[in-house]
Amino acid sequence: MRYDDPWYDALASGWGETDGVGAPATGGGPGRGAEEEGLSAAGDIYLEVQRSAAFQEVRSRYRRFVVPGVLVFLTWYVGYVVTATTAPGLMARPVAGAVNVAMLAGLGQFLTTFVLAWAYARHARLRRDRAALELRWDTQELTRAARGSAS
Amino acid sequence: MTGHHQTLALLLFSGFVAVTLAITTWVSRNRRGSAEEFYAGGRLFSPLENGFAIAGDYMSAASFLGVTGLIALYGYDGMLYVVGFLVAWLLVLFLVAELVRNCGRFTLADVVVARMSERPVRTAAGTSSVTVSVLYLVAQMVGAGSLVALLLGGTSTAARAWTVIGVGTLMVIYVSLGGMRATTWIQIVKAVLLLSGTVALTVLVLLRFHGDFDRLLLTAAERSGHGDAFLAPGLKYGGDWTARLDFISLGLALVLGTAGLPHILSRFYTVPTARAARRSVLWSIGLIGGFYLMTIVLGFAAAAIVGPEAVRGSNAAGNTAVPLLALDLGGGADSTGGTVLFAVVAAIAFATILAVVAGITLASSASVAHDLYASLRRSHAKPRSEVTVARVASVGIGVVAIALGLLARDLNVAFLVGLAFAVAASANLPVLLYSLFWRGFTTRGAVWSVYGGLVPALALVVLSPVVSGSPESLFPGVDFQYFPLQNPGIVSIPLGFLAGWLGTVTSAEVPDEAKHAETEVRSLTGAGAV
Numbered sequence: 001m002r003y004d005d006p007w008y009d010a011l012a013s014g015w016g017e018t019d020g021v022g023a024p025a026t027g028g029g030p031g032r033g034a035e036e037e038g039l040s041a042a043g044d045i046y047l048e049v050q051r052s053a054a055f056q057e058v059r060s061r062y063r064r065f066v067v068p069g070v071l072v073f074l075t076w077y078v079g080y081v082v083t084a085t086t087a088p089g090l091m092a093r094p095v096a097g098a099v100n101v102a103m104l105a106g107l108g109q110f111l112t113t114f115v116l117a118w119a120y121a122r123h124a125r126l127r128r129d130r131a132a133l134e135l136r137w138d139t140q141e142l143t144r145a146a147r148g149s150a151s
Numbered sequence: 152m153t154g155h156h157q158t159l160a161l162l163l164f165s166g167f168v169a170v171t172l173a174i175t176t177w178v179s180r181n182r183r184g185s186a187e188e189f190y191a192g193g194r195l196f197s198p199l200e201n202g203f204a205i206a207g208d209y210m211s212a213a214s215f216l217g218v219t220g221l222i223a224l225y226g227y228d229g230m231l232y233v234v235g236f237l238v239a240w241l242l243v244l245f246l247v248a249e250l251v252r253n254c255g256r257f258t259l260a261d262v263v264v265a266r267m268s269e270r271p272v273r274t275a276a277g278t279s280s281v282t283v284s285v286l287y288l289v290a291q292m293v294g295a296g297s298l299v300a301l302l303l304g305g306t307s308t309a310a311r312a313w314t315v316i317g318v319g320t321l322m323v324i325y326v327s328l329g330g331m332r333a334t335t336w337i338q339i340v341k342a343v344l345l346l347s348g349t350v351a352l353t354v355l356v357l358l359r360f361h362g363d364f365d366r367l368l369l370t371a372a373e374r375s376g377h378g379d380a381f382l383a384p385g386l387k388y389g390g391d392w393t394a395r396l397d398f399i400s401l402g403l404a405l406v407l408g409t410a411g412l413p414h415i416l417s418r419f420y421t422v423p424t425a426r427a428a429r430r431s432v433l434w435s436i437g438l439i440g441g442f443y444l445m446t447i448v449l450g451f452a453a454a455a456i457v458g459p460e461a462v463r464g465s466n467a468a469g470n471t472a473v474p475l476l477a478l479d480l481g482g483g484a485d486s487t488g489g490t491v492l493f494a495v496v497a498a499i500a501f502a503t504i505l506a507v508v509a510g511i512t513l514a515s516s517a518s519v520a521h522d523l524y525a526s527l528r529r530s531h532a533k534p535r536s537e538v539t540v541a542r543v544a545s546v547g548i549g550v551v552a553i554a555l556g557l558l559a560r561d562l563n564v565a566f567l568v569g570l571a572f573a574v575a576a577s578a579n580l581p582v583l584l585y586s587l588f589w590r591g592f593t594t595r596g597a598v599w600s601v602y603g604g605l606v607p608a609l610a611l612v613v614l615s616p617v618v619s620g621s622p623e624s625l626f627p628g629v630d631f632q633y634f635p636l637q638n639p640g641i642v643s644i645p646l647g648f649l650a651g652w653l654g655t656v657t658s659a660e661v662p663d664e665a666k667h668a669e670t671e672v673r674s675l676t677g678a679g680a681v
Contacts (some may be wrong), residue, residue: 039675043665049678050668058675064247070322074406077238081402084231085395091227092383098368102227102383109234110440117242117436121429124249129228141679 041146049139065123073116080105100105156493163498167344168321171505171652174336175329187681189538190257190517191420192331198427200339202434205418207338208234208510209347209409209435210442212294212503214570217444217446220451225463226371227382228388231398233443235405240439244432247410249425250587251673256681258514259416259579260522265673266666267594270526275601277522279578280413282605283571284515285551287412289507290567292318292556295504296495297564314558322508323549326516327542334509335421341506346442348499352473352492353445355454355480361596367448370455381454397636401569404640408572411579414514425677434570449473456480470564474500512545512552519544537638562625569638570612577604577643581651587674589655591662596655603650604643611639 049055059102084091084102187193196204212234255261259278294312295318325333360367368382375381378428388398409415419428453472456479464470474605479494481488520541559567580599585592611634612618614652617626620632673679 018290030190034282043669046669046672047665049672049676055672055676059671062675070242073238077234078403079405080234081231081399085388085398086381088385088389092385094379097365098372098382099365100382100419103368106227106230106234109238110444113238113241113436114440117244117433120241120244121433124429135672136676136678137671137674143679 042143045142045146055135060126061127069116080109156490159494160497162496164501167502168391171337172541175325178333179328184538186538188428190543192335194421194423194679196335197420198430199434201422201431202283203342204335204338205431205435205504206438207342208414209439211507212500216470216500219446223453223472224459224469225387226467228386229446235341235402239406239409239441240436240491243410248419248428248432251416252419252425252428253677253680254670254672257415257420257521258517259388263582263597265670266586267597272523272594272597273470273526275598277518279605280518281515281600282473283575284413287571288511288552289559290564291504291508292552293560293562294564296560312557316553318380318505319549319553322512323504323546325509326512326545331421331513334513337506337509341502344499345503347446348495349442352477353448356448367451367455371451374458375454393635397638399621400636400638403644404569404573404576404638407576407580407644411575413518414510417514452476469637477488486624512548515548516541517547573638573640574608576640577608577647581647585651590667591655593655593658593660595658596651599654600647604647608639608643611643630655
């Protein structure tokens with residue numbers, strides 16, 4: 001099955017195509033354009049999925065990486081800007097040749113940006129993508145079933 | 152400058168215009184006129200293509216010419232700008248790109264209204280998006296006008312005016328005929344051109360200094376007349392505490408504003424999945440980071456090779472540093488190499504402006520048609536007619552941008568860009584983050600957070616030294632300056648967050664658990680994404 005492979009970019013708009021049994025997916029997101037019962041049923045499904053252990057795991061993995069990550073780079077950046085504007089003497093201290101603390105800090109910002117971006121992508125790819133794709137599949141199956149029974 | 156530069160630059164630029172018009176015609180040949188097609192280019196771009204397009208949208212002439220000029224004149228202080236422009240992308244990657252791709256359809260408002268009562272929120276988010284876009288657009292138009300004066304020697308007011316009108320007309324043609332698909336390809340072509348030009352110049356600089364970056368810095372410091380101070384912060388922003396606080400404010404606006412720019416957000420809808428959105432941001436971080444590293448080299452090289460006096464002599468703000476550097480690297484003013492390189496750089500700068508304005512026009516016409524029109528007049532507008540509204544809106548925005556570009560032609564371009572970032576960070580970012588991450592967020596909170604950021608940001612600018620009270624301000628004759636900083640970010644960004652919180656805790660509305668669950672599940676898994 002292709003959907004088992006998280007490297008496969010499931011086509012967002014083409015969900016109806018991989019589905020051989022059910023009716024073609026109705027356009028728009030869940031709830032949009034659906035009838036009242038279908039709408040509330042879909043809402044219940046999202047609540048159910050949100051409370052499921054699998055989703056909680058995906059969410060906590062995401063947050064455990066993103067929250068410290070944002071705090072670290074924002075602190076590092078604001079610290080850099082504030083130091084550069086308030087303590088130019090410290091930043092002007094020479095390190096080697098023409099390179100001083102300021103130059104190292106500036107290039108350090110570039111380096112940490114690249115490293116953090118790489119780390120985020122790696123974390124998402126290895127720790128989140130597969131679980132999220134399975135959840136997506138399950139959720140869409142459930143919402144489609146709910147909508148089918150309501151109409 | 153001799154006539155050769157101008158002729159060659161005009162030829163190259165006409166070539167670019169011809170290619171982009173050909174792309175537009177070719178793309179619009181088999182258009183289907185759906186909203187999906189017009190706003191999101193059919194959502195089938197690859198991460199690599201979208202990564203180049205994002206980079207093309209983001210690397211404006213302000214960074215290519217403006218920032219290198221700042222480095223050439225003030226050394227290290229120019230570098231501070233560049234760092235903020237890049238670090239901002241981490242915020243986009245971590246908190247915005249994937250979740251927005253999963254939850255939204257075309258605009259910022261789509262993400263927010265998923266949980267709220269639709270009409271007031273859509274109007275608010277649409278208003279702030281259009282405001283940000285128009286500010287950014289005017290900055291680029293003013294930049295285009297000054298570029299002509301600088302690079303082609305057409306210093307007359309008429310030449311500037313015609314450039315602004317020409318750029319405006321071209322962008323309206325691209326957007327209204329080609330939609331997102333044509334705009335994306337124009338961004339890609341432009342990004343490739345700009346990056347190749349920058350790489351070529353950087354290689355020539357490094358060859359000149361035999362790969363010795365240390366010597367490049369030392370020569371720049373020596374030539375600048377400031378000595379070691381040139382390589383440390385403080386030359387431009389190291390004055391009194393107002394100037395320092397102003398820079399901190401600008402730094403905050405730069406790092407928080409990118410995630411709220413409508414034309415950047417709309418780029419995430421052109422790829423099929425959140426994973427593709429993530430990978431396109433990774434591409435763009437690599438491209439943008441590489442580009443800014445090279446602009447640092449070029450800036451210091453301009454100081455070392457051309458010298459700050461020559462740069463300042465040509466343009467007081469330093470905007471001609473790179474073209475002058477190209478002239479020298481090619482072999483001097485009278486050589487063929489110098490002429491060719493100068494013309495290439497000038498043409499690339501024009502192409503950059505043209506592509507960036509097209510991207511912004513598209514995003515703002517989407518906000519007008521999809522958010523403002525749809526929420527203010529809801530008489531069963533069919534998707535097809537919405538695209539028609541968007542096409543008309545792009546013409547309207549073009550006219551407004553041309554008019555404002557002509558009126559504001561004496562305003563500082565870097566200031567306008569900083570202002571657009573500040574408004575985006577104050578009005579768009581709080582509402583976006585709250586609705587993605589806060590369970591208890593309500594409709595009133597959303598509306599208050601948009602207006603609570605937008606109104607203070609604009610009001611503080613009106614009361615700032617930019618508008619009145621100093622010889623350089625817009626109205627030097629009058630004095631109603633009550634706010635000392637040029638950039639409102641440090642005050643208005645916290646106000647936006649505060650207003651959103653206040654609106655939420657004071658509203659009687661009970662937040663809908665199911666809708667919050669839907670947003671959270673959809674944003675992290677991609678279930679139900681279009």
